[in-house]
Amino acid sequence: MRDEVLRMFDELEDSVAKRAETLQKERLKTLTKKQTQNEKHLVDVTSCLETIENIFKNGTPVQKYIAEHSMESNVNALCRNIKEEKNMEKMNISFQFDDTLKLPPYPITVYIPGQLQSKFNHQEDHNSVNMAMKLTPVFAIDLKKTRDDIKDPLYSGIDFLPDGRLVAVDNKNKKCFLYNEKLEKVGSYQLSYNPLSVVVVSEEEVAITSGNRYNIEFLHVSKCNEITSSRTCNVNTKYYSICFKDDRQFVVGTIDEPIPVRIVSLTGEELDFSVNFPNKIYSVDNSDCTYIKSSDKIVITDRYEHTVYIYDIKTDTRVVVKDDQIQEPRAAAVGPSDTVLVCIPKTNSIVQISQTGQILSSLKLNMINPYRVCVSRDKSFLVVTNGCNGYMKMEKFKIS
Template identity: 25%
Template sequence: MAKTGRGDIKVNERFLTCGLCSQWFTQPRTLPCLHSYCENCLSKHIHDYIAKSSVKKGSQTAHPTEYVCPTCNKAIDVSKFSSQSAKNWTTKFPLNTFLMDLLDVELLMRGEKTCGPCTRNGDRSDVVSWCKECRDGLCKNCSKVHRGMRVSMDHTVLSKEEFMKHVSLLQEQQEPCQKHPGKTLDMYCMTDRELCCPNCVAEEHRRCDRVVSVMDAVKQSRLDKTPEFLKKNLEEYNEHIEKVIASRTNKLLSLDEQKTKLIDEFAQIRINVINILDKMEKAIKKELSDIHSGETKAMEKEVSKSRKIQSAVTNAHELLNVTENHGSDSNLMKTIEEVKRECLWYEEEMGKLRSKIQDCEYVFEIDEHIETLLNKVKKYGDLKVRHSPSKLQPFPNTVTIEKSIEQGKQFKSTLSLKGRKAELAKAFDAKMEDDIKDCWYTGAAFLSDGRFVLVDRSNRKLKLFSKNYRLLNSIFFTTKPWDVTVVGENEIAVTLPEEHGIQLLTTGDSIKMSDYFTTEEACFGIKHVRGKFFALCYDGKPPALKVISSDGRELAAIGVDDDGSPLFSRPIYVTSNNAGTVIFVSDERRGCITCLTETSEHCYTYSTIDLSHVAGITLDREGNLYVCRNHAKSVQVVTPEGDRIKTIVSREEITYPRAIAYDEKEDRLLITQGDKSVVKIFQFE
């Protein structure tokens, strides 16, 4: 923490340093996510980001339309100036003079602050005084010049000591207006919720009836305890995030332990297999030795007997030769008769031996289980990740709910006798040449870039259109689709009730199927928000709203009230606010809209809005609900509280409205018609 000086200013040093260079701020620029960086650091980072994210398409270069904060990774919309240079991007983010003032005070307390004019001129001088209006430190010479110049002669110049005694003067210095140099933001528009200077009020807020001074706005904010409310929420967020971090950290340690345990288990499997193979190898080696010993002994006996007979044959042969050459005739005849007799014995004995002699060779037939191990077993086993819902409490949504209530209160004044008006901007035929049947569009959704998709149930197609209503692509399903919802920037999901499936698709230059998962029951209406799907199953007992994770796991089913009675009869369309805490379901059979408000994870309170012939529904940026009343041939708007209803599109402009989608960027409605292929676009004034 910084040192506590006069005036009790206490600021964390990290709060005054750039997140990119880790040095004291120099001309800090603040992003919408509230993170600040030195102007030069931010410009360099944006330059590198543009170079990395730009895509060449032929001779043209497509620059990114979003800039990601280097600290929190929040995507910031820069589409209005994406084609400009990095320096121009930087100047679009406001200069944070408050941080500059805090840094000046910190450096003054440290004795490190130098004269502003001298520093800007490349010199370095100690600060001796402070100009309240210029918010700048001055050395002795510059202070004298400052008092003598006509433009600054009336400025309040305090000595360094006087300023340090009254550092609370910072609270009197309002933010400068970026649009009108020399003016300060000392007014606040309660309607548009933004700071403004007198010129801003005259130019942009002259029709606003709730423009007050910043002092009055702060006074009211303190009476409402808004700072305490927000600080409490931020503390709750921090506590929740700490729990998430602790949970994830513990789980990381647990996963590391599981990994080590599995690696040891794999090694043990190998050791066990090797031990078994060693035992089998020893056994078969012994068996081979025993067989080899038996076979060799038998053959050695045969060789020995053959050699003995051979010795006798050799002896008889030599005796016959000697007798023939040197013996008498009687000796020869005697030897001949004896050799004949012995030859008979030789033939008999060798014949017996020959009949017993067999050639042999060792043949090894591998056991079928070992062969399976060698040839068919390709891995130790199946390694899977088993996911289960976290036991962490849901993230607090108090500000989101507060904002919805606040917007609802504000909207009461906008629905006057005139109210919002929606004028027909475009009517176009969405039928394709190869469509065999009449089109029946049961689902529609706008993508973030202004393109939109239509679900043609009759022709089993999903059709992608440009924001200028030109057909770009289509994809065919084997079964009839029902509804569509946006999942990500270039990702959507389509329900396929007949096959109990939800098909995810990418919507880049063309439509491509990606992931797919099945559901226990047929799903019709669908809405994706904050990583989960709300899907309607009206064939179930009872009909229910299913909460499904992004990987297809059913997290909850809401189908009965506190008394156990069914909440729905034939729910067909669903929508929700951006936080997923307020859900609207249109019930075709009961002719009503059921509103579910989350009180804790997967626990809801409910209320109903009685209408007849309800079909498609959608919410606008203010939280107003638009309801297609099919057979009533109209579209009605309902306030967030559900206490005021107004027809926004009448039967003279639409017939049998079925699906409806809201384009937040262009503030327009897309409405399909159940009896024709013509789709209509209504623009709000």
């Protein structure tokens, strides 16, 4: 009996080894096929980029127009194929042992006390899951017309000061406001123009753009909540959205210009990025931009193309984000883990996008037509304003 049992285990060992070898060959064949498909995708993408580059450098306007529309279906197909190949399968091997030994005269296939089994599941991208954010409401206020207001307010620009206060500009009533951490109004300043966007420059200074003036105005914001005009920087282009690139330069979205985004220094020097942007002109409210400092990337929203573009300045490449959850995207901001947050008025939500173009989360808001969004310096708080007459709100959220 001892000899028979030992022989059983020897045959079991051979059977498991053969089955494991078969599984290995099957998986290697599948992975090799995936590798070949991915290499083909890479060749297709490279070919598309070369074709687009040649046409946009040397082609006529008609050729560029045809190329743009003909390439769109190719790009969408590539995106679908790459998305399908993106998720790798993880193979789990388990061995179930039968605790009952059956000795001859039963066939060897019957009394071998165990069998190798395999099961496949899709391995999740844990990094992407961890980057998905959640919002917890903290404070909310209604934005109503006051006695000295001509129109209902429209906060076209908001940004956090380093100490947690919030600066906001009212486009309709030509005003700049300060709010404390509880969204209580603590300061105001009357402007002589219709402001469009605002960015915090330092602990006590902010910069404001205007659609009807060729300049950027700097305001001094004291710790005592007093706002005064500091200086005006003249420029040659009208700018809409504005954010910081580094300690000396802004990234600004242009108005009615063939180049959608430019660089402006604190002294007014204007420069262009070394990026082949499409020759498309955006008017006010049709696009917004922001900048991801850690990876040197520009984010541009295209309202009526229902698209978010993420440009990599270092490689002069871009990620095109199109999804059913992105309808008429408006303002964009850099959120936690340097993800991109975009206001979607059609669905009253904020969509969170990774830098590779993956939709990480879509967060419903208790407001109609979310319009502007900003994130605190430590990425722990988020403020949203909307653009719905009669139902204007500003709400603050805790990010987790």
